[in-house]
Amino acid sequence: DAKTTQPPSMDCAEGRAANLPCNHSTISGNEYVYWYRQIHSQGPQYIIHGLKNNETNEMASLIITEDRKSSTLILPHATLRDTAVYYCIVREGFSGGYNKLIFGAGTRLAVHP
Amino acid sequence: DVKVTQSSRYLVKRTGEKVFLECVQDMDHENMFWYRQDPGLGLRLIYFSYDVKMKEKGDIPEGYSVSREKKERFSLILESASTNQTSMYLCATLGSGSSYEQYFGPGTRLTVT
Numbered sequence: 001d002a003k004t005t006q007p008p009s010m011d012c013a014e015g016r017a018a019n020l021p022c023n024h025s026t027i028s029g030n031e032y033v034y035w036y037r038q039i040h041s042q043g044p045q046y047i048i049h050g051l052k053n054n055e056t057n058e059m060a061s062l063i064i065t066e067d068r069k070s071s072t073l074i075l076p077h078a079t080l081r082d083t084a085v086y087y088c089i090v091r092e093g094f095s096g097g098y099n100k101l102i103f104g105a106g107t108r109l110a111v112h113p
Numbered sequence: 114d115v116k117v118t119q120s121s122r123y124l125v126k127r128t129g130e131k132v133f134l135e136c137v138q139d140m141d142h143e144n145m146f147w148y149r150q151d152p153g154l155g156l157r158l159i160y161f162s163y164d165v166k167m168k169e170k171g172d173i174p175e176g177y178s179v180s181r182e183k184k185e186r187f188s189l190i191l192e193s194a195s196t197n198q199t200s201m202y203l204c205a206t207l208g209s210g211s212s213y214e215q216y217f218g219p220g221t222r223l224t225v226t
Binding site: 034036041042043044045046049101103104105106 | 117148153155156203204205214215216217218219220
């Protein structure tokens with residue numbers, strides 16, 4: 001299973017871009033990179049995922065390096081409501097309907113005024 | 114929007130009691146999951162189900178059982194609750210197709226005294 005490494009915590013000023021890094025050096029060719037976040041006392045929330053190309057949606061952008069060994073989640077204009085734990089996850093391959101996501105410790109992002 | 118609901122947000126039970134945690138989803142998703150979340154340990158998969166009456170063990174099934182009699186409902190059962198099962202329990206669903214984002218419920222914080 002491909003593992004991920006993330007910094008335990010980061011700070012960001014409100015209105016600035018938050019760039020959250022993730023290393024996944026053992027990722028295999030058919031594995032996607034997923035990002036989730038968990039705001040305090042709530043269930044995790046899906047943000048974005050990608051395979052090779054950079055992706056953008058209404059919440060964030062995902063930049064994946066060409067060798068796919070690392071990625072960066074970008075929140076372009078962080079708000080106080082973006083304060084959460086952010087999880088970078090590499091999805092295991094499909095196996096008879098079993099699509100397990102392995103959640104690590106994540107990065108605790110604190111957005112301050 | 115996908116909606117995943119859990120029967121209780123907070124629950125207090127005594128050691129030895131039988132505990133039922135219910136999860137209901139309204140999106141006709143085939144796959145449903147039960148995780149527990151503990152400080153420093155992240156999310157750990159207890160059981161999952163990819164179809165009605167089908168179940169598979171996750172990483173930490175000991176002390177738990179599950180039931181899926183209807184597609185929209187997935188129950189987690191603690192046959193005889195113990196204090197080490199005090200935790201946050203999270204239910205998640207996943208549809209079939211190319212996009213594998215899981216949708217989580219709000220969680221049930223269970224305390225066993």
